[in-house]
Amino acid sequence: MSEKKMSEQAVDRPGRFGAFGGRFVPETLMNALNELENGFRSAVEDPEFRKELSYLLQEYSGRPTPLTLAEGLTEYAGGSRIYLKREDLNHTGAHKINNTLGQGLLARRMGKKKLIAETGAGQHGVASATVAALLGLECKVFMGEEDVRRQRLNVFRMELLGAEVISVTSGSRTLKDATNEAIRYWVSHVEDTFYLIGSAVGPHPYPEMVRHFQRIIGDETRAQLLEKEGRLPDDVVACVGGGSNAIGMFTPFIADGGVRLHGVEAAGEGLDTDRHAATLSRGTPGVLHGSLSYLLQDEYGQVLEAHSVSAGLDYPGVGPEHACLKERGRVRYTCAEDREALEAVRLLSRTEGILPALESAHAVAEAVKLAGEGSFDSLLVICLSGRGDKDVETIRSELGGE
Amino acid sequence: MENRLDRAFQQDRSRRVIPFIEAGDPDFNTSLDLVKLLDGEGVSAIELGVPYSDPLADGPVIQAASERALAEGMTLPKVLQLADAARAEGVRAPLVLFSYYNPILRFGPARLVQQAEAAGIDGMIVPDLPWEESEELSRFAGERGLHLVPLVAPTSRERIRQIASRAKGFVYCVSSLGTTGVRSAFADGVEAFLDTVKQHSPVPIAVGFGISRREHVDRFMAHADAAVVGSALVRQVEERREELQDPSKRRAALDGLRLFIRDLIGEKQD
Numbered sequence: 001m002s003e004k005k006m007s008e009q010a011v012d013r014p015g016r017f018g019a020f021g022g023r024f025v026p027e028t029l030m031n032a033l034n035e036l037e038n039g040f041r042s043a044v045e046d047p048e049f050r051k052e053l054s055y056l057l058q059e060y061s062g063r064p065t066p067l068t069l070a071e072g073l074t075e076y077a078g079g080s081r082i083y084l085k086r087e088d089l090n091h092t093g094a095h096k097i098n099n100t101l102g103q104g105l106l107a108r109r110m111g112k113k114k115l116i117a118e119t120g121a122g123q124h125g126v127a128s129a130t131v132a133a134l135l136g137l138e139c140k141v142f143m144g145e146e147d148v149r150r151q152r153l154n155v156f157r158m159e160l161l162g163a164e165v166i167s168v169t170s171g172s173r174t175l176k177d178a179t180n181e182a183i184r185y186w187v188s189h190v191e192d193t194f195y196l197i198g199s200a201v202g203p204h205p206y207p208e209m210v211r212h213f214q215r216i217i218g219d220e221t222r223a224q225l226l227e228k229e230g231r232l233p234d235d236v237v238a239c240v241g242g243g244s245n246a247i248g249m250f251t252p253f254i255a256d257g258g259v260r261l262h263g264v265e266a267a268g269e270g271l272d273t274d275r276h277a278a279t280l281s282r283g284t285p286g287v288l289h290g291s292l293s294y295l296l297q298d299e300y301g302q303v304l305e306a307h308s309v310s311a312g313l314d315y316p317g318v319g320p321e322h323a324c325l326k327e328r329g330r331v332r333y334t335c336a337e338d339r340e341a342l343e344a345v346r347l348l349s350r351t352e353g354i355l356p357a358l359e360s361a362h363a364v365a366e367a368v369k370l371a372g373e374g375s376f377d378s379l380l381v382i383c384l385s386g387r388g389d390k391d392v393e394t395i396r397s398e399l400g401g402e
Numbered sequence: 403m404e405n406r407l408d409r410a411f412q413q414d415r416s417r418r419v420i421p422f423i424e425a426g427d428p429d430f431n432t433s434l435d436l437v438k439l440l441d442g443e444g445v446s447a448i449e450l451g452v453p454y455s456d457p458l459a460d461g462p463v464i465q466a467a468s469e470r471a472l473a474e475g476m477t478l479p480k481v482l483q484l485a486d487a488a489r490a491e492g493v494r495a496p497l498v499l500f501s502y503y504n505p506i507l508r509f510g511p512a513r514l515v516q517q518a519e520a521a522g523i524d525g526m527i528v529p530d531l532p533w534e535e536s537e538e539l540s541r542f543a544g545e546r547g548l549h550l551v552p553l554v555a556p557t558s559r560e561r562i563r564q565i566a567s568r569a570k571g572f573v574y575c576v577s578s579l580g581t582t583g584v585r586s587a588f589a590d591g592v593e594a595f596l597d598t599v600k601q602h603s604p605v606p607i608a609v610g611f612g613i614s615r616r617e618h619v620d621r622f623m624a625h626a627d628a629a630v631v632g633s634a635l636v637r638q639v640e641e642r643r644e645e646l647q648d649p650s651k652r653r654a655a656l657d658g659l660r661l662f663i664r665d666l667i668g669e670k671q672d
Contacts, residue, residue: 022534022535023532023534023535024503024530024531024532024535025530025532026458026459026529026530026532026553026555026576027532027552027553027554027555027557027558027561027565027576028555028556028557028558028576028579028580029557030532030534030557030558030561031557031558031559031561032557170462170465171455171456171465171469176456177456180456180457180458183458184458184459184461184580184581187458187459187579187580187581188579188580188581189579190557190579191557191579284508285507286504286507286508287502287503287504287507287530288456288504289456289458290530292507295504297504297508299508300477300478300479300505300508300509301454301478301504301505301506301507301508301509302454302455302472302505303455303456303504
C-alpha cells in the first residue's frame with residue numbers, strides 16, 4: 001500500500017471515521033452531497049485540476065511555506081529542537097486558503113457560480129472572499145452578529161473583496177449559529193450554490209475533502225524535515241477547533257508510529273468552568289452540523305456555547321476524524337487556557353519576532369511544555385497555523401495594553 | 403400491535419390536516435390543552451415538536467418557538483410526559499414526535515422508542531436523519547410497532563423510490579426547497595413531485611413546509627393524503643402567548659386557535 005493510502009485509510013466505510021462522521025442533514029441536501037462527493041473525486045483525479053491548484057498554491061498563496069528552526073524558543077524551552085511550520089506566511093495569513101483554493105476551484109469546475117461560507121473570527125470568510133474574487137464567483141459569508149461586532153475590520157475586509165457579509169441573529173450569534181444559517185441558506189439555494197465549509201467538520205464528504213486540501217501542510221513538513229534533519233519529528237503539535245490545520249498536519253504522520261501527535265484544544269477560562277471549548281476533553285459523542293463527533297452538550301442533547309479568547313477555536317464541535325483518532329489513541333488531545341495562549345503570544349513574539357494567531361498560540365503553549373521535557377536531540381514541530389495581526393486588538397485588551 | 407397512524411388517513415373529510423406544535427411553547431399545560439383541542443377538531447395526526455438548540459431545518463418562526471420552549475425548561479422526557487398526559491385525558495389522534503437526532507441520540511434510541519411507545523406515541527419524524535443513517539432507529543422503532551416517518555424533498559429525484567417504497571406510517575413530502583415556514587408560492591412541479599411519491603409509496607403521503615391557508619390545503623388534497631401545518635399554527639400560538647398564560651383570557655385564546663384550525667379544515671363532521 002502506498003504511503004498516501006496508508007495514512008488516509010481511516011475512512012472505514014463511506015463517510016465514516018470509525019464510528020464518527022456520516023451525513024446527518026435534511027433530505028433536501030442529500031443529492032447535493034452525493035454530487036459534491038462525485039465532483040471532488042473526479043477533480044482530484046484530474047491532472048488539470050491538480051495542476052491549477054498547485055499553481056495557485058505556489059504562485060498565489062506562496063507555498064511551500066517555510067519550516068523555520070525556532071532557535072530562540074528552543075533555547076527558552078530548554079529541550080527538544082523546535083521547528084515552526086509557517087502557515088502564517090500564506091496569503092491571507094493562515095492555512096485557511098489551502099482549503100478555499102481547493103474548494104473554490106472545485107465549485108467552478110462543478111459549474112457553481114455562487115459560494116457561501118460560514119465564519120467565526122472572519123479568517124475563513126476572508127479566505128473565501130479572496131478566492132471568490134480571484135475566480136470571479138459571488139460570495140456570501142454568514143457571520144454571527146456577536147462576531148460581526150467583535151471583528152469589524154474583517155467584515156470590512158470581506159466587503160472590500162466584494163463579498164456580502166450576512167449578520168446572523170439567531171441563537172448565540174456566533175460561529176455555531178452562522179453555520180446553522182449557512183446550512184439553512186444552502187437548503188433553499190442548493191441547486192446553484194456551493195457551500196464552502198472552512199474546517200474539517202460537516203457532513204461527508206467535507207471532513208475528508210478538507211483534509212485532502214489541508215494535508216499539504218503535513219506533506220511539506222515531512223519532506224522539509226527529512227531534508228533538514230534526515231529524520232522524522234518526535235512530536236508534532238497543532239491547535240484544534242474544528243481541526244483543519246491539525247488534520248492537515250497530522251495526516252502524513254499517522255502511519256509513522258514513532259511520531260507523537262498532539263492536538264491542543266482551547267480550555268478557555270479553565271476546564272472546570274463552563275467557559276471553554278475543549279470538545280474532545282470534556283464533550284460526549286453527538287451530532288452537530290451534519291456529522292457525528294464529540295460535542296459540548298447538556299444531558300438532554302442541547303448544544304452548549306463554547307468559549308475561547310480565540311474566535312477560531314470557539315466552537316462546541318470538532319471534526320469527526322479527530323474523535324476517531326482520540327478513540328484509537330493515535331493522537332493525544334490536550335488543551336491550553338486563554339491565559340496560557342496569551343502568554344505564548346508574548347513569548348513567541350519576543351523570542352522569535354513572530355506574532356502568532358491566538359489559535360496557534362495554544363499549540364505554542366503546549367509545545368513549550370513538551371519541549372522542556374524533551375532531550376536536546378529530539379525534534380518537535382509546531383503547526384503555526386496563522387498570524388496574529390487580526391488579534392492585536394484582543395491581545396491588547398486582554399494583556400492590559402502592555 | 404395496531405398503530406393509530408395506520409388508520410389516520412381513512413377519515414372521510416375533504417381536508418386532512420396534521421398540525422405541528424412546539425411542545426412547551428408557551429408552557430407544558432398549554433401544549434396539553436392544544437393537543438386536546440386539535441384532537442377534538444378531528445385532525446389526522448398531531449406532530450409534537452421537541453425543542454432543540456440548533457434546529458437547522460426550521461425557519462425563524464419555529465426557531466423562536468424552540469428557544470421559548472427551551473427557556474421554559476422543556477426537554478425530550480417532558481415531551482413524552484406530554485404525550486402520556488394527553489392519552490390519559492383521552493386524546494385519540496395519532497401522535498408523532500418531531501425531533502432532531504441529537505436529543506434522541508443523547509437519550510438513547512432504544513430507550514426513547516420504548517418510552518415513546520409507552521407514552522402513546524405512534525411515530526417519529528427526524529428531519530436530520532436521512533435513510534442512510536436511520537437503520538438503527540428504524541429497527542428499534544419497528545420492534546416496538548412505531549413508525550419512523552421518512553422525508554422526501556423535491557431534490558430527492560431517484561431517491562424518492564428508495565425512500566418511499568419502504569416507508570411506514572406515511573411519507574412526509576417537503577413541498578419546496580428551504581426551511582419550514584410560510585411561503586407565498588410553491589415551486590413549479592410540486593404536484594408532479596407528489597404524484598411521483600404517491601406512485602412509489604405503499605402508505606399515505608403528507609405534504610408540508612409552507613402550508614398556511616385553507617387554499618393551500620385544498621390545492622394539495624388532490625395529490626396528497628394530508629397537509630402538515632406547522633409554522634402558521636406556531637405563529638398563532640406565539641401571537642396569543644400572553645393570553646394563553648393569563649387565566650382570565652386563556653379560554654378566549656384557545657377559542658381563537660380553534661377558529662384558526664376550523665378555518666383550515668372546516669367543522670368536524672361526525
